[in-house]
Amino acid sequence: MDLGLKNKVIIVSGSSQGLGFASALSFAREGAKVAICSRKKNSIETAADKILSKVPSADILAFTVDMTNALSIQQFVNQVIKKWETVHVCVTNTGGPPSMQFMEAGDDIWQQAFNLTLMSAVRLSRAVIPIMQKQRWGRIIHICSASVKNPIPNLLMSNSLRSAVVAMSKTQSNELAAENILVNCLLPGWTDTERVGEIMTAKAKYQQISLDEAYMQRKNMIPLKRMGTPEEIADSIVFLASERASFITGTNLTVDGGETRIPF
Numbered sequence: 001m002d003l004g005l006k007n008k009v010i011i012v013s014g015s016s017q018g019l020g021f022a023s024a025l026s027f028a029r030e031g032a033k034v035a036i037c038s039r040k041k042n043s044i045e046t047a048a049d050k051i052l053s054k055v056p057s058a059d060i061l062a063f064t065v066d067m068t069n070a071l072s073i074q075q076f077v078n079q080v081i082k083k084w085e086t087v088h089v090c091v092t093n094t095g096g097p098p099s100m101q102f103m104e105a106g107d108d109i110w111q112q113a114f115n116l117t118l119m120s121a122v123r124l125s126r127a128v129i130p131i132m133q134k135q136r137w138g139r140i141i142h143i144c145s146a147s148v149k150n151p152i153p154n155l156l157m158s159n160s161l162r163s164a165v166v167a168m169s170k171t172q173s174n175e176l177a178a179e180n181i182l183v184n185c186l187l188p189g190w191t192d193t194e195r196v197g198e199i200m201t202a203k204a205k206y207q208q209i210s211l212d213e214a215y216m217q218r219k220n221m222i223p224l225k226r227m228g229t230p231e232e233i234a235d236s237i238v239f240l241a242s243e244r245a246s247f248i249t250g251t252n253l254t255v256d257g258g259e260t261r262i263p264f
Contacts, residue, residue, distance in 0.1 A: 073120070137180050
């Protein structure tokens with residue numbers, strides 16, 4: 001199946017590791033031009049080198065970006081447009097807020113989580129929409145979490161703020177559909193990433209069990225009895241970005257091995 005992504009210009013934020021990196025690699029394999037970013041210069045340059053080692057012909061740009069800073073995000077988008085003249089697809093993604101219980105989180109921690117999780121998606125999509133409107137073609141995909149349907153214990157800030165991203169995404173999709181800009185959310189379930197490793201470590205600590213036991217408990221709650229791979233999530237993201245997904249907008253695609261119990 002030709003996904004129609006060859007030479008398309010793609011932005012993937014939070015792409016030095018995990019789902020962001022896997023998505024950037026999958027886009028590169030489709031022949032797209034991919035701009036990746038992270039707040040750590042060494043990490044994002046290493047990620048670019050890894051992609052090039054797997055896809056030597058890849059056209060990759062790596063940037064150091066603070067996704068909690070509006071100016072840094074706008075400068076990132078400006079640099080991409082300066083290099084490639086446009087943006088066709090934008091994937092918003094960041095690491096999640098820290099794991100803690102409700103009474104442990106003060107206003108300062110909430111504000112940091114707000115800027116990281118919600119405002120990064122607001123600012124990045126706002127920066128790319130004008131060029132998409134000009135060309136009357138665009139895809140915006142917000143990587144959220146299946147926790148918006150099944151809230152995860154001790155992840156109150158992620159549960160809350162990713163739900164806000166989902167609501168924003170639906171509103172964006174309604175406003176932009178007439179201009180052929182499609183907006184969707186990808187809701188990954190438990191996936192074998194560095195972020196999940198941090199969550200499992202916190203879970204083991206809270207429950208006073210071993211890390212292996214924490215992982216086994218979680219896997220046993222998934223009908224497929226395993227966690228997903230970053231590549232499996234990335235494949236879904238690439239599909240939503242493609243020409244083949246031309247009638248899909250305003251939806252939340254759950255990719256979680258069947259764990260979500262809500263049937264819609």
